[in-house]
Amino acid sequence: MLSAYGKNRGGLKPIVKDEGNTITTEKLSPEIEFSHVNFKYDEVGADILKDVSFKVNAGEVVALVGESSAGKTICISLLNRLWDVDEGSIRIGGIDVKDMKLHNLHDLTSVVLQEVYLFNATIMDNIRLSKPDAMLMEVVEVAKMARIHDFIESLPQGYDTVTGERGVQMSGGQRQRIAIARALLKDSPILILDEAVSNLDTKTDMEIQDTIRHLAHKKTILMVAHRLSTIMEADRLIVIRNGKVVQTGSHTQLLTKDGYYMELIAAQLS
């Protein structure tokens, strides 16, 4: 069975229907609200998200944190309507994502996935994927914003370097920054970033931090953050455990409370 995005991995979930209204996305405030969201992959399966509610204000940087399999990526998948929620709602600017055309939803959000795929093409074309007619200047601008321009310029072929399977090998952090540049070129008001789980070296770590800091408050950013360094860049954290929101607050606020977040951080530092 196919979802709007390709193969439906869950198998039993219906294809999302593009039955919403056409909306004027420019007029919408880019705020996101999850309200009592419940989700399971199939009728007999376990609950994946249980009564999940949280808000991301326009221009805010919010990070979803939690252990592996907690339900962070699925929040992003549901926001982008890879599947639909079973109960509750997800709204952008007050409008349920089911009530807007899928193309409107896709104009509002740019997504950088956990595992970034680069095509066997030039860096230029890999970035331009989201806007094939973009001018060189625009590509350079977003590459600078994503903090990847200097690296690209340091390559002998620069933006014409071929990446991907048969091209130059890039680290996870570099690939993710190429994907951030690609997402920025689209220039949607909401940026969604599912941070790579793999450990990155300190330099890459600092560069990604710098990227997020640079973008903060220019866009609404919802990110899944695994590393303490990126967690600390967020205005607010939504702590997810076994499909439920268990704590919210800034890193500093949550550090003053005994609770699951303290356990998570202690585990990272040990």
Ligand SMILES: Nc1ncnc2c1ncn2[C@@H]1O[C@H](COP(=O)(O)OP(=O)(O)OP(=O)(O)O)[C@@H](O)[C@H]1O
């Ligand atoms: N296609 C699928 N079909 C059935 N169950 C799935 C599917 N994809 C994910 N799950 C399950 O849903 C739960 C939430 O997964 P999710 O990908 O949201 O975790 P996560 O918090 O992003 O973890 P990680 O930090 O490892 O990326 C997990 O128990 C996972 O096994």
Ligand SMILES: [Mg+2]
């Ligand atoms: Mg994930």
